[in-house]
Amino acid sequence: MTDLSSVLDRADQNLTASLERLFGLVRIRSISTDPAFKDDCRKAAEWLMAELENIGFEASVRDTSGHPMVVGHHPGARTDAPHVLFYGHYDVQPVDPIELWEDDPFDPKVKDLGNGRKIVTGRGVSDDKGQLLTFVEACRAYKDVHGNLPVRVTVLFEGEEESGSPSLKPFLEAHADELKADYALVCDTGMWDADTPAITASLRGLVGEEVIITAANRDLHSGMYGGAAANPIQILSKILGGLHDETGRVTLEGFYDGVEETPSNIKSSWEALGNSRSDFLGEVGLSELAGEKGRSLLELLWARPTCEINGISGGYEGQGFKTVIASKASAKVSCRLVSGQDPEKIRESFRAYVRSKIPADCSVEFLKHGGSPAIQLAYDSPVLTKAKTALTEEWAKPALVVGVGGSIPIVGDFQKMLGMESLLVGFGLSDDRIHSPNEKYDLKSFHKGIRSWARIIEALAK
Structure with a gap:
């Protein structure tokens, strides 16, 4: 030697x-x-x-x-x-x-x-x-x-x-x-x-998706069509709101397939680092963990998968107020993945979930924004x-x-x-x-x- x-x-x-x-x-x-x-x-x-x-x-x-x-x-x-x-x-x-x-x-x-x-x-x-x-x-x-x-x-x-x-x-x-x-x-x-x-x-790996929901063939006056015509922003909001349950877990079918628990000795070593949520979140003006309940800060950041809404768009977004029912609404969603998760299966699960929530007279389009395994x-x-x-x-x-x-x-x-x-x-x-x-x-x-x-x-x- x-x-x-x-x-x-x-x-x-x-x-x-x-x-x-x-x-x-x-x-x-x-x-x-x-x-x-x-x-x-x-x-x-x-x-x-x-x-x-x-x-x-x-x-x-x-x-x-x-x-x-x-x-x-x-x-x-x-x-x-x-x-x-x-x-x-x-x-x-x-x-x-x-x-x-x-x-x-x-x-x-x-x-x-x-x-x-x-x-x-x-x-x-x-x-x-x-x-x-x-x-x-x-x-x-x-x-x-x-x-x-x-x-x-x-x-x-x-x-x-x-x-x-x-x-x-x-x-x-x-x-x-x-x-x-x-x-x-x-x-x-x-x-x-x-x-x-x-x-x-x-x-962590990544799946990026953009979803675009189209209802009417043009923007509508909310007084003339409200209550009768499908509102893509409302449809999209309901879809996005259903991505997590009350415990913070992602609801997509098969989302946690292959996800294993972090070994207890590794979690213990992370906990010993003393990174508190108040220190970490306090820097950005927050105080409460928002992910899966019962998980530590570093476990959430390093070892658990997520599904985050990164942007929403639809209807009138300028100054002032406009009473309109938008023709289209869109959102950008990213999933951070951990070892054992298949990016393409997660993507297909997300798309299947969204399609299942779309009314018969509305349509949905998906744009792929990258994907890589953990x-x-x-x-x-x-x-x-x-x-x-x-x-x-x-x-x-x-x-x-x-x-x-x-x-x-x-x-x-x-x-x-x-x-x-x-x-x-x-x-x-x-x-x-x-x-x-x-x-x-x-x-x-x-x-x-x-x-x-x-x-x-x-x-x-x-």
């Missing part, structure tokens, strides 16, 4: 140079959504290719219909070692409004906040340039000490994550054999707090267990296994298209201001993130 302490020492010794490399990458204005920065995105891809080559990867920039991908391969020390695919993205969000930045967003700096806390500032330092470089720099430290890596590594760096990843699925399809590994490593998430590392084991890494997965132990050893506080209420599409793509589970470990903090002016990344997150990945790849090799 390798001498891990020497690798960690080298990561410490390399920190100043690692930070300079981060500065070099952040200075590249790789804003993917703005065509004016097309050349900068390619420059960032070529920069990353060169850095991978410098530490012994066979790396290349791959053209797509949009911004290029960067792919790198390292054989590792053993042909029978585990094979991991590490994913990150080099593109960044636009910097607007520029006048709110304290410094040039592409002129990174280290700032001392006092009490021993230092931060790195600049667009992309947290999302995701600093995060992806923690892994690259961990590999560098390993190579410096041992001349090799303990696992086989494939790297995939994307340049369109912040603009919807239009080229990603075609690229995965075209290069599936090359990119498939034992599991994926993703560093685009965060810590629980500044001292507590976290592994994201679950991501992701759940088994809580007893050896990969998760090894990573949890490695993180705990680095941070001296037990690593938490958490969930995310939203979705990260790339993780679903890895599972569906490449048959790989993903281990999500990130070192961002809630105050990193990603996508906003004055983005930052704690220097501690960058430094200990490098050390953490060194520990994780060592653990995965065992």
Whole structure:
């Protein structure tokens, strides 16, 4: 087994140079959504290719219909070692409004906040340039000490994550054999707090539906037709009101098929975090949980499926008052799914429910707005267990296994298209201001993130 302490020492010794490399990458204005920065995105891809080559990867920039991908391969020390695919993205969000930045967003700096806390500032330092470089720099430290890596590594760096990843699925399809590994490593998430590392084991899936109900062939005068003509807003309101019962459970047939209870030890660890509903909801002016009765806050956010009404439209919505019975009414509804739920079955169940409530002389139309399954890494997965132990050893506080209420599409793509589970470990903090002016990344997150990945790849090799 390798001498891990020497690798960690080298990561410490390399920190100043690692930070300079981060500065070099952040200075590249790789804003993917703005065509004016097309050349900068390619420059960032070529920069990353060169850095991978410098530490012994066979790396290349791959053209797509949009911004290029960067792919790198390292054989590792053993042909029978585990094979991991590490994913990150080099593109960044636009910097607007520029006048709110304290410094040039592409002129990174280290700032001392006092009490021993230092931060790195600049667009992309947290999302995701600093995060992806923690892994690259961990590999560098390993190579410096041992001349090799303990696992086989494939790297995939994307340049369109912040603009919807239009080229990603075609690229995965075209290069599936090359990119498939034992599991994926993703560093685009965060810590629980500044001292507590976290592994994201679950991501909720999504079903998005828009429903449009049409009654009369034109808007009607409510005095002349009220009480006699079908009112699509009333029909729609009744339908939406029936989506939940008095306990907060979703009433769609088969909605909870495949949904399993979270293990009691995991729920207990969540409850021990002390996240109270008053603290969480108080920030937005609320105080009472509105989901399924008898569930804790974090259970509702991370482990239970939902059905939410996101928008309603119909009739006169301008200033003043107009006595009209609308011809049409529409609503947008999204379901957040957990592991075991089939997005298309949920979609069909929703549509069947709505159709069953439509009067014979009215019609309904549905518009599909995306769908993806939930992701759940088994809580007893050896990969998760090894990573949890490695993180705990680095941070001296037990690593938490958490969930995310939203979705990260790339993780679903890895599972569906490449048959790989993903281990999500990130070192961002809630105050990193990603996508906003004055983005930052704690220097501690960058430094200990490098050390953490060194520990994780060592653990995965065992």
